[in-house]
Amino acid sequence: MPDPSNVYVLNGPNLNLLGTREPEIYGSDTLDDIAGLLEDRAKELGLAIDMRQSNHEGHLIDWMHEAQARGAKAVLLNAGAYTHTSIALHDCIKSIRTPVIEVHLSNPHKREEFRHLSYVGQAAKGTIAGFGALSYLLALEAAARL
Template sequence: MEILIINGPNLNLLGTREPEIYGATTLDQIISLTESEFKGQDISLNWFQSNIEGEIVNKIQEATGQKTDAIVINPAAYSHTSVAILDALKMFSGIKIEVHLSNTNLREEFRKIKITAQGSDAVLEGLGKFAYIMGVRAAIARKEL
């Protein structure tokens, strides 16, 4: 199974940016943790991070024309604002799982609106560094439905 994992703006600063909200684990550590969880399984995890909305849209469009089975996406702040990412997700015919490290429903009012979630099959949040593992598991489960 081919899974593209997309990380949005400021996630490259995990571990130092607001650790009381996002935890002290870096993105590289999350990648290692997630990769080790699925090591030896017939699962390919392809990681991508960008602070630029258009690059994220381009990556989703590229996945549409490839053999990507699923996208696990943490659009970060773009989840509340990006119709462009929503539209790209809607064009992708594979499985789409949105993840968030924090529980956005317990934060500021504007974070409770998740535009991109409308293009996802499921949304997982509040699981911290384990959000990606659970997102990949959710994608695998959706494929087996």
């Protein structure tokens, strides 16, 4: 059954390690901390969050297909390193009607050159990056206004 108040928040490889993985780059918030922030704000906006994480590219694709099938309002996608390598994610985003907002904790353009190319960003509705956990909240605000 369609649920236009639902926002999928999909997280790619190694994001399960947030809070301990390179905190000087990614901050000290865990994925659970971010989920809590998003759930609180989503309630205020009349939305619901469906937050998931996988280290497997195919899961992210399947979940985006599911978001479309269930009539989700939007997908917030932090594809991690797949951002810079996955034509499959690019093609998936282009093939679904559900808007996808690319999210990054750090600013990829201020990092290694190989992170400057985003296959996800080329297909996404928009990109929010560089604000730590706030990037997710800003993306949720954008999704609420779509």
